[in-house]
Amino acid sequence: MTLKDVIIAARILAKRPAYTLTAALTIALGVGASTTIFSVTNAVLLKPLPYRDPNKLVIAGMDLRKRDVRDLPFSNADYIDLRDGTKEYFSDMAGVFTGRIVVPQEDGTPEQISLAIATTNFFDVMGAKILLGRDFNAQDGIPQPQPPPNAAADNAPARLPGTAILSYEYFRRRYGGNTSVLGHNITIPGQPGPVIAGVLAPGFRLYFPPDADVQPAPDIYIANRLGYDSAERNDFSIRPIGRLKEGALLQSAQGAADGIAAQARQTFSIDETAGYYIHLAPMRQHLVAAVKPAILTLMVSVIFLLLIACANVGNLLLVRASLRQQEFSVRAALGANRLRLVAPILIEAVLLSVIGTVAGLGLAWAGILALRVLAPANLPRLEDVRIDGAVLAYSALAGLASAAIFGIVPALRASRPALMNVLRGISRTSGMGSGAFLRNAVVMAEVALSFILLIGSGLMFRSFLKLQAIDPGFDPHHLLTFQIQGIGNNRKTPEQRAAFMHVVTEQLKSIPGVQSVTGSFPFPLTGEFSPIRWGTEDAARDPSRFQATDFQIVLPGYFEAMRTPLLAGRTFTDDDNMPKRDGVIVDDALAAKAFPGQSAIGKHILIRLRTPEAEKVQIIGVVAHQRVTSLAEVGREQIYFPDAFLGSGAIQSWALRTGSDPASYESQVRATLKALDPQLLVNKVQTADSVVYDSQAGTRFSLLLISVFAVIAALLAGVGLYGVISTSVRQRTSEIGVRMAMGAERGDILLLIVAQGLRLSAAGIVIGVIGSILLGRVISALLVGGIKSTDATTYVSMTAAFLAISALASWLPARRASGLDPARALREQ
Known part of the structure; x- marks a missing residue:
């Protein structure tokens, strides 16, 4: 293959703009959709958390199994038991909890900020960098002195002042980056005059699942002066984070945690009656556990869409290769080897893939912008969803894989030209017949994949309808909700x-x-x-x-x-x-x-x-x-x-x-x-209808994306079916002419061609039904309202819808075939 071959292939594509645009746009849809969802998969599931050696970070959660309560935070005392009892496996363990408070600004107006209470080793465990000032030290975490038993309130010992570290973003927003605030006190309700000790480097965030109720970007961190009395076992607040030692196994640490929980159940009756257990999980796994099924389902959906796009372009190339059988036969007769025969098809495939991939990146960029607007609140690391090096590499790989998938089979067929047909003077349209079985098989695969996506879309739609009918237990109409802080x-x-x-x-x-x-x-x-x-x-x-x-x-x-x-x-x-x-x-x-x-x-x-x-x-x-x-x-x-x-x-x-x-x-x-x-702060003002609407965000998001993919897939499958039937009509022109000459009515020809398309669709639907049932577990994690992955209503309605699409795609070329002039059709053959 030379530069000259590439130039020739480019000229050929330029002379056929409709064919080139159709093929490139099809690939762009597949690559663009898959790149968009991969950007989410990469940011949420694949990209390491932005901490030092993040794979060694482990989250601990408390389960009360007898009460069916999972992933609770720890009390101070339970946290200390866990920290001290797992030192063999963790090099260190920290803890943090967050909340929101109202503080006065410089002009006296109220401002709501997020506040974190963290153990003094927290930033060291996480590998966070202090930009200005200092980190917490051990002195900052000395417990507050406890008053003697039965002591009067006015005889209580003085409370130790707190120590604060500001986030960089709050430091810039509130103090304009003025370093003179270091060492000064700030006003925090319930905290005795915290002193600003340092400022974090920009961009530090806490990554926990939304239901953990941890603020992702606290404005101020206060050193936790941990208490040790057993009464605090009833006050759950701390989220422990441990760093595994080099060579330590999580399973071994879990065994030690199991022993700690077992000892607590023996010592404290409340732990025994509640069924107190501790579970450990890698930090990233803990973060994505709730959203992973939805993301993987969407990734499977776009891979199906990409395969459908490849199948569609593959069919276009098969038709092109069939139409060029005489050309390839002449080349072979003149001594061209197999490589020279396949080169034109492969180069066309690569050029189409490059054009489609570049366009697909543009669609992905727009798709990512839309995702950031539409994504539900429980999607973690949404701010990291972007086109970066990994996403670009995926897009390029998807484009190359597409070229290989839709280009290799037409190229192989081109490498085996029907030389005898040329020597016998057989017409070009008869050359299409040699690939009919393969083109039909590709269309059936398209239909099957599209049908699986339609089933997923239908199931999500049924779930969404069920969700709309659920009574929330109150009337949200004509109701304004808001929060009053302070x-x-x-x-x-x-x-x-x-x-x-x-x-x-x-x-x-x-x-x-x-x-x-x-x-x-x-x-x-x-x-x-x-x-x-x-x-x-x-x-x-x-x-x-x-x-x-x-x-x-x-x-x-x-x-x-x-x-x-x-x-x-x-x-x-x-x-x-x-x-x-x-x-x-x-x-x-x-x-x-x-x-x-x-x-x-x-x-x-x-x-x-x-x-x-x-x-x-x-x-x-x-x-x-x-x-x-x-x-x-x-x-x-x-x-x-x-x-x-x-x-x-x-x-x-x-x-x-x-x-x-x-x-x-x-x-x-x-x-x-x-x-x-x-001094009162009013925020989160919204109608109760908006609250209900927001509570459906996860289901609505998945429904929207899967439905878009399913509609695109169905259209592509319909276009593919149209192409195959159109090719079949051209191939059977003489047969149609004979039938009409023998007295066949126009309706008979219509029925003949449409029946061919429906048979292909029916075969694909049968395969799709089997595939949908086998993949039921993938979608079942997203279904709500009692809808099952085998919902009969969905299967029946989607089958009827796809047969209607197939009938339309088959009717268009059938209509053209039924209008043929028999004499002209026979004369052309």
Whole structure:
């Protein structure tokens, strides 16, 4: 192959712009789609985490197996047990937890920031670099002095000041990069005057799954002054991260962790009754566990799409090779060897692949921009999704593989020309017949792959429809939701906070058009819930009977404002929202579990929320179950407490029921609250309809992408089928002429050609059905609402849809064939 061969091939392609554009665009679609999804696969699943030697980082999670609770954070004491008991396998272990707080800016206006409490060795374990100042040291983590037993509050020892390290981004945003802030105190509620010790290098982030409730980019890190008393085993907050020693095996470390958990179960009855276990997982594996099935499913989908594109272009090249049989036969007769015969086809294939790959990169760039907008919040490392060296290498490899797949078979056929046909003077159209079986086989493969994608799209669509029909347990229409931060900053006592929240409620109610006002912590469908323990009175004698439930702190009037159905008893009143009251409301799921076949009203259950010991509360009402994490998950049972149960002021999320568009009330809400207290911060303002919409993001994202791929695949398969039938019509021109000369009607010819296309499609669909069933596990991880991967409705509807596409693709060339002039058709042959 020489440069001259390349120039000749380029000229040939340039003379056939329709053929060249069709083939290149087909490859561009396949390469572009697969490159887009590979960029996500690379960023999320393949690219190492941006830490020092990240493959040695291990995340520890706490499981309460008897309560079906997984991946909880650790208490200080449990973290210390794990750290000290695994030193044989970990060179070091750190811990971190995060939250959001409101702090005053320089001008006094409130600002919400994210705060992390980290062990003093945290940045060393992670390999983070300090840009300015210093890292934490051991002195920064000395525990706060504990007051003597029964000591008066005014005799408590002075609290040690905290030590803070700022993120580079916060350092630039808040202090403008002024290094003089090092050594100065900052105001952090609940922290005794932290001193700024250093500034992190740019770009440091925490990578945890979204349901771990860890802020990815904390603004400030405070050194954790760990406590050691066993009472803290009930306060779960720390996420431990260990660094494996050189040569240490994760399995061995897991064995040591199992021993630590077993010892805790023997020592502490609460751990035994809860079924306390520890699991260890590589940090990257822990991060992507929830999204890996969806990403792999999408990757399989685009690989199918790329194969379909290759098959389509392969068919085009087969037709081209068939049309050039006379040329290749003449070349062979003149002494051309096999390499010289295959060179034109292979060079055309490579040129088409190069054009398609370059165009595909452009489509991938646009696709990545769209992905960043459409991707759900639970997709980690979204900021790393880009076209980098690895993505470029994949795109080039996909292009080369495409050229090999769709170019090799036509090239091999070109290397065996039908020399005798040329010598006998057989027409060009008869040369097409020699490759008919192969072209038919390629189309059947296209149909099969396309049908598998259509089944996946249909199953996702059915899941999405089921999701739309799920009742979230409240009415989201005409409901505005928002958060109010900073209520407790200047109101230290429960009485002060309760009084202020009453004022907030009344002022918001006074806004014209507002029908009702309520507040809760947390809010449904936000995923911010955490479990507590509950049990019937039998659990007092047998602690193993305690179970996990989600709890919610609400204001009186919550269920009325949310329009959550009351099924029995009554809802909270202002009298219930008083200290030391023991009335609670449960959902129908907990009532049925606690008192099957009985009324739960007036009965007592035990809960552990305010104290390590179980306390008795009385059920005053039963309401319908609310979805707490997403519409796709039923979730745990729920218990509702009035705001005063935990001392008032826990409410952060608020909601207004309005008579018109709730979004139009945002400015009035902000103005009302600012007039009450300029230090209050109002954020996360959105309609409840938006909350419901966002909770479907994962399913909607997968549905959108798989549907786009499936539609493209079906169109490509239809085009491929059209090409094969058109070629068949050209090949059978004389046969059609004879049939028409013998009296065949136009409808007979139409039926003959369309039946040929439907037979090819039916064979491909049968293969696709088998493939879909075999690949059912791949898609099943994405299905919700009880839809199974073998859903009969989907299979029937997709089969009918694809047969309709096939009939249309076959009818177009059949229509042309039925309009042939018999005499002319016979004369041309």
